[in-house]
Each structure stands twice: as structure tokens, then as C-alpha cells.
Amino acid sequence: MLRQSLQFKLSQKLSPQQIQLMKLIQLPTQAFEQRLQEELVENPALENGKEESSEYEDEYDNSNDEYDDFEGERIEAEDINIDEYLSNDETPDYKYQANNYSDDDEDNSMPFIAGVTFHQDLLNQLNTFILSDEEREIAEFLVGSIDDVGYIRRSIQDIVDDMAFTQGIYTDEATATRILGIIQELEPAGVAARDLQECLSLQLKHKTPSDSVDLAIDIIKNQFDAFSKKHYEKLLQKYEISKEQLRKAIDEIEKLNPKPGGAYDGNQKPIEHVVPDFTIKIIDGELELLLNGRNAPELHVSKDYQDMLQSYKVTNEKSNTQKDAVQFIKQKLDSAKWFIDAIKQRQETLYVTMNAIMHYQEEYFLDGDETNLKPMILKDIADLVGLDISTISRVANSKYVDTPYGTRLIKDYFSESMKNDQGEDVSTLEIKKILEGVINEEDKKKPLPDDKLAEILKEKGYxxxxxTVAKYRELLDIPVARLRKKI
Known part of the structure; x- marks a missing residue:
């Protein structure tokens, strides 16, 4: 049975413009510049740079003019209100660069070093060995199987099978292993190892022989498990040596590089350049916030589009083609006007959000002591600036601020609160900093377990x-007490 009924429903929908604005707010400086360039390419009505004065200033005052087309339809002037899209002022209101924006011209160019890649360098070193054509093909395939940190993660049998199926190179496991031994003689030492144990052994064999090096080689080869778990007493009993002898052997091992490929100077890995979106300076004891000037571009509507509108306005006979052109112009003007307004809203949102954060954490930004960071969550800043929590999150998660104490991601200044023994709210960042200090000052021969660390923090008023101590220790990337032990 079919029934009809009325239902009242309150729903919220975001317009495409609102969605685009949120995406703009989320973009850091470099990504914003790329998005700006894309918009300039897509919209010919939008131009970058200072706006030229318009010669039509007096001709666009009447917003009630109407335009006719051949079909008798009327295009109201407000649909293509030139005054709404074009600025005739010498200083348009969307130019916001002032003392609040820093001049970042020096950041416009970033030189890159050109060099040989890690794998190409290994192939170049192979040229110093006398190899047959077949051996060279196998060696090059093995070099191609080395990852960026210098390891071969696959078994030799898998590599042999892969060579046969994909390259038509037929060999056996013994031959591939022999050629792998040649590759392991290349620099940097430890390259082409199949695991950490082999990597350390290869590096030790490249060292000048000594009692300490010989002992280190034996430990890695035969007592790797005990060494990795820092069972030093077991090693002392096994080798019947003094603590000083063991310490020298361990020092030799600790000098080794567990990621030989990662240390290669010419390794061409993607480099991430952090461009601060904000700068905080201390001037005469007062905090000053600057928004990166690259976030405040000068944009204006193309003069050519003004000319086209003017031509259509003064034309007595208007064809369908002209009508279509005007509709296209209006669409591009709408898009340009919205984009300019969106950039203004983005600038204002970024500035007021960071300004609120700066003053909320004023004590920290004045002295740089992380123990002075106050508990701060997204809602605290959202309430201060009157914005949604999601908007604050978009600003905090992707923007960097340059301070007198280094450049950091804004979200790093946010933290939950905990009560100290005085009943006061303290930041979890403060507790982590104190915990890190306690661990740094401990006796490394007898590292403090988590329960002892908890007792010390309790004595300090936390x-x-x-x-919870274990959780904070892991967040600080500090290992358990047993792995912090030193002989």
C-alpha cells in the first residue's frame, strides 16, 4: 500500500565553494603555491601580479543596465556586474600584505645537488672487476635487487628464479652466491647484506684487524642474540674476558652503520623542504607573528575580460555567439572572484588561528622552555577564535611555524592535560620532557625500569x-631499560 507523508528534516550541506575553501586552508605554503598556479592556468580571467588601472572606471557604475540577445531573452546586468568582479581602486581590498606578512623572496629558489645514484655508483664500481658477460648480467641484476638502505631482502633462490623468468638469465644458486660475494666487497661496507647480522659482519671484516675487532666479529657471528639483547654477563662468561675488553669490542660494533645505503652521499632520495607558514619573533620582549608572504599573492581579473565585457555592452546587435561568450566570461569572473575571496578567508583563518595559539602558549614562546607548554586541545583554540574544531585541525596538522627555538609542526604544541599532586592541570608534553630528562641522567649500567621511573615522577609531583610511563617512553622512542644498558 502506497502512502504519502510530509516530513520536516534539518540537514546541512556544504557547497562546492565551501569544500574548496577547506581544502585551501589545509594546504601548506608550497602546496598552496602549486594550487594557485593550477587555478591561474585553468581560469584565464585570473591573473597574478599588480592590477593595472582600469580605463572603464566611470562606465561601470550603472548596475541596472540590461543586455538583449536575438532570442528575446534578457541578461540582467547584475548577472555580469562588472563592479562586483573588477576592482577599479589603485589598492584593491584583497591585497592584504602589510606588516603581518614577511618577505620570503629568499625562499623562492632551492638549489639541488646533482650526483650519481646509489645503484649507479655500485654498477660503476663493478667495472673495476673482471667479469664475463654472463657474470656481469647476474651482478647487475643483484645490484638492482638491493634496496635503498643497502640490503637484499629476497632469498638467492628467488632471485635466481626471477632472473630466469624475467630476463632469460639462467644460472644456479651457487654462482649467484659467488657473485653476491663480489658485490659485498663494494663500498659502502656492508652493502648487499641479507640481514643485519651479515651487514655488521661485512663491515667488521673491512676494519683493520685488532683484538677488539676480532672479538667483535666472533660476537656478531656466534653470539648475536646475546649481544642484541644486551646480555653482557653471558658474554663475559662465554669469552672469559674483562669488562674493558668487552666494552672495546662493543664500541667497535656501535661505530658500524646498520643502513649502509642510507649513508651514501649521492643517494638521490626525494628531499622534503619545509617552508614555514608562520614566523614568530620576539621584539622588545613582545611576540610578533608573521604569515609567510607567499600565502598572500596579488591577484586581479584580466583586463582582456574587461575589454570583452565593455565591447558587449556597447554593441547594438548581439548574436548568439556573443551571448555564449558573455556567459563564459561571467562563469570565469565568478570563479576568479570566489578564488580571490577564498584566499582572503584562508589568510585570515591562518593568521587568527596561529595568533591564538601563540598567545595561548605565550610563556613558552618567550623562553623556549617546553615545561612551560600549557595543556591545549583543538577545542581551546576553536573557542577562542570562533571557528570549527575541524578548521583548527586543518591548520594545525599541515602547517609549520618558525620560532627562535626551531621550526616545528603546529600540532606538536597541542597536548592533553593531567593533574599534578597540587591538583593543577599540566601538559603531557611537560611530563614527557621531565621523563626524558630522568632517563638521560640515569646510570646506564643500571637503567631504571618503568616502575622506578613512575616512582621518580611521583616524587617530582606527577x-x-x-x-602511562611505558606509553610516554614509547612515544619518545626510548627503549626499555634492558636495551638502554651500557657496560
Missing amino acids: PIARR
């Missing part, structure tokens, strides 16, 4: 549980 009553937190052992599992």
Missing part, C-alpha cells in the same frame, strides 16, 4: 601509573 603521579602517573607505570603503564
Whole structure:
């Protein structure tokens, strides 16, 4: 049975413009510049640079003019209101660069070093060995199997099978292993190892022989598990040596590089350049916030589009082609006007958000002491500036700020709060900093376990549980007590 009924429903929908604005806010400086260039290419009505004065200033005052077309339809002037899209002022209101924006011209160019890649360098070194054509093909395939940190992660049998199926190179495991030994003689030492144990052994064999090096080689070869777990007492009993002898052997191992490929100077890996979106300076004891000037471009509507509109306005006979052209112009003017307004809103949102964060954490930004960071969550800043929490999140998660104490991601200044023994709210960042200090000052011969760390923090006025200490320690990338032990 079919029924009809009325239902009232309140829903919220985001317009395409609002969605685009949120995406603009989320973009850091470099990505924003790329998005700006894309818009300039896509919209010919939008131009970059200072706007030239318009010669039609007095001709566009009447917004009630109407335009006719051949079909009798009327295009109202407000549909293509030139005054709404074009600025005739010498200083348009969308130019916001002032003392609030820093001059970042020096950031416009970033030189890159050109060099030989890690794998190409290995292939060049192979030229110093006398190899048959077949051996060279196998060697080049093995070099291609080395990852960026210098390891071969696949078994030799898998590589042999892969060579046969994909390259038509037929060999056996023994031959491939022999050629792998040649590659392992290349620089940097430890390259083409199949695991960490082999990598360390290869590097030790490249060292000048000594009692310490010989002992280190034996430890890595025969007692790697005990060494990795820092069971030093077991090693002392096994080799019947003094602590000083063991310490010298361990020092030799600790000097090795577990990622030989990563240390290669010519390794062409993608380089991420961080361009600060904000700069905080201390001037006469007061904080000053600057928004990167590259976030405040000068944009204006193309003069050619003004000319086209003017031509259509003064034309007595208007064809369908002209009508279509005007509709196209209007569409591009709408898009240009919105984009300019969106950039203004983006600038204002970024500035007021970072300004609120700066003043909320004023004590920290004045002295740089991380223990002075106050508990701060997204809602705190959202309430201060009257914006949605999601908007604050978009600003904090992708923007960097340059401070007198280094350049950091804004979200790093946010933290939850905990109560100290005085009942005061303290930042979890403060507790992590104190925990890190306690661990740095501990006796490395007898590192403090998590329960002992919890007791020390409690004595300092921070009553937190052992599992919370373990959680913060892991967030600080600090290993457990056993792995912090030094002989």
C-alpha cells in the first residue's frame, strides 16, 4: 500500500565553494603555491601580479543596465556586474600584505645537488672487476635487487628464479652466491647484506684487524642474540674476558652503520623542504607573528575580460555567439572572484588561528622552555577564535611555524592535560620532557625500569601509573631499560 507523508528534516550541506575553501586552508605554503598556479592556468580571467588601472572606471557604475540577445531573452546586468568582479581602486581590498606578512623572496629558489645514484655508483664500481658477460648480467641484476638502505631482502633462490623468468638469465644458486660475494666487497661496507647480522659482519671484516675487532666479529657471528639483547654477563662468561675488553669490542660494533645505503652521499632520495607558514619573533620582549608572504599573492581579473565585457555592452546587435561568450566570461569572473575571496578567508583563518595559539602558549614562546607548554586541545583554540574544531585541525596538522627555538609542526604544541599532586592541570608534553630528562641522567649500567621511573615522577609531583610511563617512553622512542644498558 502506497502512502504519502510530509516530513520536516534539518540537514546541512556544504557547497562546492565551501569544500574548496577547506581544502585551501589545509594546504601548506608550497602546496598552496602549486594550487594557485593550477587555478591561474585553468581560469584565464585570473591573473597574478599588480592590477593595472582600469580605463572603464566611470562606465561601470550603472548596475541596472540590461543586455538583449536575438532570442528575446534578457541578461540582467547584475548577472555580469562588472563592479562586483573588477576592482577599479589603485589598492584593491584583497591585497592584504602589510606588516603581518614577511618577505620570503629568499625562499623562492632551492638549489639541488646533482650526483650519481646509489645503484649507479655500485654498477660503476663493478667495472673495476673482471667479469664475463654472463657474470656481469647476474651482478647487475643483484645490484638492482638491493634496496635503498643497502640490503637484499629476497632469498638467492628467488632471485635466481626471477632472473630466469624475467630476463632469460639462467644460472644456479651457487654462482649467484659467488657473485653476491663480489658485490659485498663494494663500498659502502656492508652493502648487499641479507640481514643485519651479515651487514655488521661485512663491515667488521673491512676494519683493520685488532683484538677488539676480532672479538667483535666472533660476537656478531656466534653470539648475536646475546649481544642484541644486551646480555653482557653471558658474554663475559662465554669469552672469559674483562669488562674493558668487552666494552672495546662493543664500541667497535656501535661505530658500524646498520643502513649502509642510507649513508651514501649521492643517494638521490626525494628531499622534503619545509617552508614555514608562520614566523614568530620576539621584539622588545613582545611576540610578533608573521604569515609567510607567499600565502598572500596579488591577484586581479584580466583586463582582456574587461575589454570583452565593455565591447558587449556597447554593441547594438548581439548574436548568439556573443551571448555564449558573455556567459563564459561571467562563469570565469565568478570563479576568479570566489578564488580571490577564498584566499582572503584562508589568510585570515591562518593568521587568527596561529595568533591564538601563540598567545595561548605565550610563556613558552618567550623562553623556549617546553615545561612551560600549557595543556591545549583543538577545542581551546576553536573557542577562542570562533571557528570549527575541524578548521583548527586543518591548520594545525599541515602547517609549520618558525620560532627562535626551531621550526616545528603546529600540532606538536597541542597536548592533553593531567593533574599534578597540587591538583593543577599540566601538559603531557611537560611530563614527557621531565621523563626524558630522568632517563638521560640515569646510570646506564643500571637503567631504571618503568616502575622506578613512575616512582621518580611521583616524587617530582606527577603521579602517573607505570603503564602511562611505558606509553610516554614509547612515544619518545626510548627503549626499555634492558636495551638502554651500557657496560
